[in-house]
Amino acid sequence: MSKSNVGNIFSLFYSADTRKETSILSLDKKGVVKDKHYGKKEERSVLIASLESYKLSKEHGIDINYGALGENILMDYNPYALEEGSKLLIGEVILEISQHCTLCKSLTKVDVRLPKLLKVHRGIFAKVVKNGMIKKDDVIYLYNKGKK
Numbered sequence: 001m002s003k004s005n006v007g008n009i010f011s012l013f014y015s016a017d018t019r020k021e022t023s024i025l026s027l028d029k030k031g032v033v034k035d036k037h038y039g040k041k042e043e044r045s046v047l048i049a050s051l052e053s054y055k056l057s058k059e060h061g062i063d064i065n066y067g068a069l070g071e072n073i074l075m076d077y078n079p080y081a082l083e084e085g086s087k088l089l090i091g092e093v094i095l096e097i098s099q100h101c102t103l104c105k106s107l108t109k110v111d112v113r114l115p116k117l118l119k120v121h122r123g124i125f126a127k128v129v130k131n132g133m134i135k136k137d138d139v140i141y142l143y144n145k146g147k148k
Contacts, residue, residue, distance in 0.1 A: 001143050001144065001145065002143070002144045003089060003141040003142060003143050003144065004141060004142050004144055005139055005140070005141055006077045006140050006141065006142045007075050007076045007077025007139075007140045008075065008076050008077075008137055008138065008139055008140060009073060009074070009075055009090060009134060009135070009136055009137060009138045009140065010051055010066075010074045010075055010076050010136070011066050011067065011074040011136065012024070012025045012072065012073060012074070012134060012135075012136055013066075013067040013071060013072055013073075013074070014032050014034050014035040014072060015035055015036045015037070015070070016034055016035070016036060019067050021066070021067060023135060023136045024133055024134070024135050024136075025072065025073070025133065025134045026132075026133055027046065027093050027095075027128045027131060027132065027133075027134065028128060028131040029042065029127075029128050029131065030042070030045065030128075031045030031046060031127075031128065032045065032046060032072050035072065042098075042127050043098040043099060043125060043127050044098070044099070044125045044127075045125075045126075045127055045128060046072050046073065046095060046125065046126045046127065046128065047069075047070055047071045047072050047073070047101065047123045047124075047125055048071060048072070048073045048074075048075065048079055048095070048123055048124050048125075048126055049069050049071035049073070049074050049075075049122065049123040049124075050074075050075060050076075050077065050078040050079060050080065050121075050123075051074065051075070051076050052078045052080075052121065053069060053118055053121045053122060053123070054066065054069075056117065056118065056121055057111075057114065057117065057118065060113065060117055062110075062111045062113060062114060062117070064110055064111070064114075068110050069107070069118070069122055069123060070104070070106070070123070071123055073090070073134065075140055077140050079097070079124050080100070080120065080121060080123075080124055082097045082124065082142075083097065084097055084098060084099060085097065086142065086143070087129065087142075087143040088126070088140055088141065088142055088143070089140075089141040089143065090134045090138050090139075090140050090141070091132055091133055091134040091135055091138040092130070092131075092132025092133055092134075093128065093130055093131065093132040093133070093134050094128075094129040094130035095126035095127070095128060095129065096126055096127050096129045097124055097125070097126050098125050098126055098127045099124075099125045100120070100124055100125070101122045101123040101124055101125060103115050103119055103122075104122065107122070
C-alpha cells in the first residue's frame with residue numbers, strides 16, 4: 001500500500017473540564033488520552049475537521065474560534081469525502097475513518113444556523129489503529145488502496 005501527502009495538522013484539541021488547544025495529542029486504541037470521550041466509543045474516538053468548515057461558516061457570517069466544532073484534529077486537508085475504512089498516517093498514529101459526523105444540536109449553542117450549514121461539513125470520525133503522538137504541523141498521509 002502506498003501513501004500520498006495530503007496536508008498538514010493545523011491545530012489539536014481535547015476536552016476535559018474545558019476545551020483545550022495543545023501542540024501534541026497522545027492517542028491509543030481508546031482514543032485521545034485526557035479527552036472526556038476517551039474510552040467511550042472506539043468508532044467515534046477521534047473527531048477530525050477541516051479548515052474548510054470554518055471557511056464555510058465565515059462565508060455565511062459565522063465567525064467561530066477553531067475548536068468550536070468539537071474536533072480533536074483540525075487539518076488543512078478536507079477528509080469529508082473519504083470512505084469508511086480509509087486510513088490516514090499522522091506522525092506515529094494511523095487513524096481509520098469510521099463514520100461521518102452526524103448533525104449535532106450542540107452546535108446551536110455556538111450559532112443556531114451551524115447544524116444546517118455544516119450538515120455534511122462538520123467533521124468525520126476515526127478510530128485509532130496504531131497508537132502514538134500527533135503534533136501540530138505534522139504531515140498527513142492518505143494510504144492508497146491497491147497500490148504498492
